[in-house]
Amino acid sequence: MELTGAQVLAHRAAVQGLHGDDPDAVLALGVVDSPPKTGAAALGVRGRREGTEGLVRVLSLRGAPHLHRREDLPALRRQLRPRTEKQLAAWCGAFPVPDLAHVDLVVDAMRRELPGDTATKGELSAAITPGLPEVVTPYCAGCKAHHVIENVFRLCTLLAGIELEHQGAKLTFRRPTAKPEPEAPGEPTLLRDYARLVGPFAKADAEKWLGAGPQDTWPDLRPVRVDGKRLLAHEDVREAPDPPAGLLLFPRDPYLLGPRHLVADPDVARQVWRPVGSPGALVLHGRVAGTWRYEFSGRTVTFQVKGWSKVKGAARGAVKDQAEVLAGVWGAGALEANVVEW
Structure with a gap:
């Protein structure tokens, strides 16, 4: 099967609830x-x-x-x-x-x-x-x-x-508020959920995410090609709407799992994924386009976005909306959001 990176990212955004229809989907991971x-x-x-x-x-x-x-x-x-x-x-x-x-x-x-x-x-x-x-x-x-x-x-x-x-x-x-239930029997689901929610991947990507050593039990996988590169898939990559025009994500967000080349060019990846103190990932139309950070001052949280002056149209409005959402998450409605050039 031949796929494009754009198809994979559209599928990933959809199954991970980034259109707002299933916000808890990623909790499987x-x-x-x-x-x-x-x-x-x-x-x-x-x-x-x-x-x-x-x-x-x-x-x-x-x-x-x-x-x-x-x-x-x-x-x-x-x-x-x-x-x-x-x-x-x-x-x-x-x-x-x-x-x-x-x-x-x-x-x-x-x-x-x-x-x-x-x-x-x-x-x-x-x-x-x-x-x-x-x-x-x-x-x-x-x-x-x-x-x-x-x-x-x-x-x-x-x-x-x-x-x-x-x-x-x-x-x-x-201590837990309720007595912990015993370990549940059944089929392994972590790697299957990873394959379902991330889309085509390399085994090294999944093992790095899992961090638990070589795996003996993998879900059924088949080879696919994404932008000419060989990866593995568990389910079909279905047609999906384009990813949101603008997103403010942290570097370990589930959307950014899997082969890094699908979401970022090498020079941008080096800016986002650092050994220490990684900034946030500015995602425009599905791919990481830059970085952002934030700081609090009184009742305002300021989002400093690198290249903000060049973000136009629907992406600019979407990033502003994201800033408002994050201010609400962090301040329970008591904070105002401001987006400026980094």
Whole structure:
């Protein structure tokens, strides 16, 4: 099958609810929420006006804070739990890989030792470390202390059913308001949902997103060509309306997943996806055209858009609308939005 990048992006925008008809569709993947409220922003630009009400914030994919539906957590825990040494190695970085059984030791310790109803990351780490073997609590030169391997710690909070507070720059853990349901049996769905909501992709893109090591179970995939490049697809790419004329997205928004060349030229990609401090992505007619940032002053949030003077017509109006949406998400209607040249 031969496709164009424009067809793929139109399909992606439609199935991800960017026309406002299904704002919660992307919750099947989870929505990155780091810094806090970026997840609410991703849902807000898709038309979700109730913010994060009814959603839970946890450390999930790649150990990063995500927003999920509570009912999705049992299946998520089962799919992210390492089943092989290679999968566990993906969470260990440069540290030696402990036995798979050590994961359950950490999970049990977290359930048993969580101090109080809430605890900082340091408090939880200090509570569980003394009772765990050194193979899973190696010496960390950066912290100058023994503690659970960083991403193993993050994964185990999810497996233990521990949630995150929605606000605050620092990670604060809390006991769930309801008893966590056991890990749900069933077919793997994360990669299938990725393929459905992202469209044609390369396996390396999906594994980078998943962050859980080589996968043994992939959905049925078939080769397609997009702008002459070979990718894989799970479902047909259906005809869809053009993407919105203008979007203000954070760099980890679900729309920007998959092969990066489909959404941005290399020089633009280098401006958006940086090792530290990535700005927002200005998306015009489906592709990343530039960057933006924001700052608060009193009751005004100012969006500084690089190349704003060159944004014309429907795209200019759409970006202004997006700024109003984000101001509403962040300020509960108490903020005004202003868009200026960066």
